[in-house]
Amino acid sequence: MKVRVGHLYPDYLNIYADRGNIAVFDRRAALRGHELEVTPISIGDEVFAGEHDLLYIGGGQDREQALVAPDLVGKAPGIEAAVAGGTALLAVCGGYQLLGRGYLGRHGDSMPGVGLFPHETVAGERRMIGDVLLECELEPGERRALAGFENHAGRTRLDPGAEALGRVVAGFGNDGESGYEGVRVGRAIGTYLHGPLLPRNPWLADWLLAQALAHATGGEPPELEPLPDRLEAEAHAVSAQRARDRGGRF
Ligand code: GLN
DSSP: OEEEEEEEOTTTOOGGGTTHHHHHHHHHHHTTTOEEEEEEEOTTOOOOTTSOSEEEEOOOOHHHHHHHHHHHHHTHHHHHHHHHTTOEEEEETHHHHHTSSEEEOTTSOEEEOOOOSSEEEEEEEEEEEEEEEEEEEEETTEEEEEEEEEEEEEEEEEOTTOOOSEEEEESOTTTSSSSEEOEEETTEEEEOOBSOSGGGOHHHHHHHHHHHHHHHHTSOOOOOOOOOOHHHHHHHHHHHHHHHHHOSOO
């Protein structure tokens, strides 16, 4: 199969090597005989529902976020229609913030958001920095650990009843208080975890790939053939241990 990926603002939002997540999708798709076709979507480009099986947006500093936010809001109808139609989506940090209702940045910049995710973000005085460990349950009964690195001033408050990506085992998470991290809306996932996220969490890469394949085929998410993932498991273990050792408070 061909998996069509739309990469939003690769030229603006790519902090902490977030584009490494695309390399992971590409390789893991190829090892299962699928081809990833990645199209950059930047300022002035439109998003049409149905054109992408997976949308991806990375993180950035407030400055880059402010540069893309007005344009991103113009893409809101296309992004919302795409996700409603079963397109998978991964949003990291700055992109995660901008897919909510809005972000009030550290220097008072009020950035409008897409409104796909049920949250709002306001920057606080102290940055929340360090390794993070989460417990996630994207499929009922299947608990998985997610490890990564966070560095954000934004405090993201989920609306009551919103589904978080995971529960914080160590680290700050959405706001340093709620005990939750990230958000999930159907096949769309938002998170603060960088590092990049997917090389050390291949199970999430495969979950997203399977959702993207389901969109491509119009069927159910396929069972993907397991890969050895020895280095990935080591990277995960190191990252998870660092998070546990640190605890995750100021
Ligand atoms: N600029 C945002 C914040 O500080 C996002 C940072 C990031 O993408 N790492 O909260």
